[in-house]
Amino acid sequence: MADHDSEASWQAERPAARDARTDDAAAGWRGGRARYRRILNFAARAFVQTWWYELVLPKLGMSRIAESTRDARMLRLARRFRDLAVDLGGLMIKVGQFMSSRLDVLPPEITAELAGLQDEVPAVPFEQIRALAEAQLGVPLERAFASFDPVPVAAASLGQAHRATLSETDAADTGLERVVVKVQRPAIDQIVAVDLAALRRVAGWLRRVRVVSDRVDAPALVEEFAQTCHEEIDYLHEAASAERFAECFADEPRVSAPAVVWERTTRRVLTLEDVTAIKINDTRGLRAAGIDPADVAQVFAEVMLDQVFTHSFVHADPHPGNIFVTPHDSGAGGWHLTFVDFGMMAEVPDRLRDGLRSLIIAVASRNSRGLVAAAQEIGVLLPSASTAELERALTVLFARFGGMGFNELRDVDPREFQAFAVEFGDTVRALPVQLPEKLLLLMRAVSLTSGMCSSLDATFNIWEPVEPYATRLLRAESGNFAQDVAGQMLSNAGVLWRLPAEIDSVLTRLDQGALTFDTSRLERRLDRLVRIGKRAVSAVLFAAMLIGGILLLGPLPVLGTILMSVSAIPLLHAVFSGVGGR
Incomplete structure (x- = not known):
């Protein structure tokens, strides 16, 4: 009877639960539509304002108005975008962070206005973080970690980080004790999907503006941005990237990366060694x-x-x-x-x-x-x-x-x-x-x-660190060029060096043939060609050694000097071997 009552109670509660989930989904859908519209409305207003001041007014002879108000307009636009990004979060924070780094193309007033987005992301309440982390790890936080600080050490656009201490078992297995646990924001997948849909729409608008489309494929850039964002919300991918980065600099004492605690890592929870410093x-x-x-x-x-x-x-x-x-x-x-x-x-x-x-x-x-x-x-x-x-x-x-x-x-x-x-x-x-x-x-x-x-x-x-690197590249390019030149010269010299043997082979075949005509004149001419060929080989060897020696004087002065000195031998042969000959 108790089982029957439980079944009846479950049957009675199931429609209510289904209705609650339906209401949540509907609320999320409505919230997504509102978010989508806010992003597009902001972009549309920015486009119209830019079109009016930068295209229409100059054609009407009022370019001074556009120029005199440009800095103030751009600053107001940056402030409005910052307010929008902080309010919406998600990928809008990422877009603002990217623009804040463009010191090369944006005025410093704008980049300074957006720079605060690096640290201005509001934190998610800890109870939501706890619920998501426990659902991902499959155990309560008290069992997964010896301690877990509810106050985040950092809050980012896609997740936030908390300090924690590994349990004795995990600490013994990993050799670590203090860790940082990154947990994604709830419903971040849906937020990213809405933001990318809005960005794709904006990119479609930009594609119709010729001055933009001639210089950048906006839709393609959005797709690359989308791929990056999808990788960023996959913490398993980030963990693999952390290990790959550490391997790249394994022999570099100036660089390090935190170790990954795979036992406490999932697609939406990432546990890393705590490497907090200055x-x-x-x-x-x-x-x-x-x-x-x-x-x-x-x-x-x-x-x-x-x-x-x-x-x-x-x-x-x-x-x-x-x-x-x-x-x-x-x-x-x-x-x-x-x-x-x-x-x-x-x-x-x-x-x-x-x-x-x-x-x-x-x-x-x-x-x-x-x-x-x-x-x-x-x-x-x-x-x-x-x-x-x-x-x-x-x-x-x-x-x-x-x-x-x-x-x-x-x-x-x-x-x-x-x-x-x-x-x-x-x-x-x-x-x-x-x-x-x-x-x-x-x-x-x-x-x-x-x-x-x-x-x-x-x-x-910036040229101070680039200069020694550029010098190494220039040396490498010079070395490659020298090798190419020397290789080509040696190849040509090889062909010329084999030429007398080839001629002798031809003469041998003629001597062994059935032809009965007189070859004495041909033999004399061939002997002359042999002498010319040997002198040409000597000339090529001289040039190869001389040029090779000159190129090597900088990096290998001893070898360069030897090559330049020895090059005199084939030079003497090329000049004097024909003296006295007919």
């Missing part, structure tokens, strides 16, 4: 620990260059909250960089990496033509572009501003920049420039790196 932008803390912020800037830039050009696996979100400076326990003043948060990583394809290498070599050697070719190789500049005027502009740019740091550029008279813009503005604007998909995250990483290094050291010049 934030990279905490200059007071660095100096108190006896660490020079300028040294940190130099090492940070070098490590980021290694990620791009050596490992092809780049931390694409190197903002201050994701990088610590960890002093060594020895007390000898040593330290290393500790990276965290590997949800946003950039893979650098071979073609893009080769193009970036060419770009650095061209800039380091002030080669305007090489820079244009590198831009075409990367895909920023279409191959069909007419580049003669661009090369001239880059030559002028290199001559005046080449090698300057941001601090030095700030001291340059603005009229010089204005004069350059007037002279070459039309040339640059007319270029068929586009933004390749694979370059988006890399640009974010580079922008954040430059901004971070400049904040650590006001005199920081």
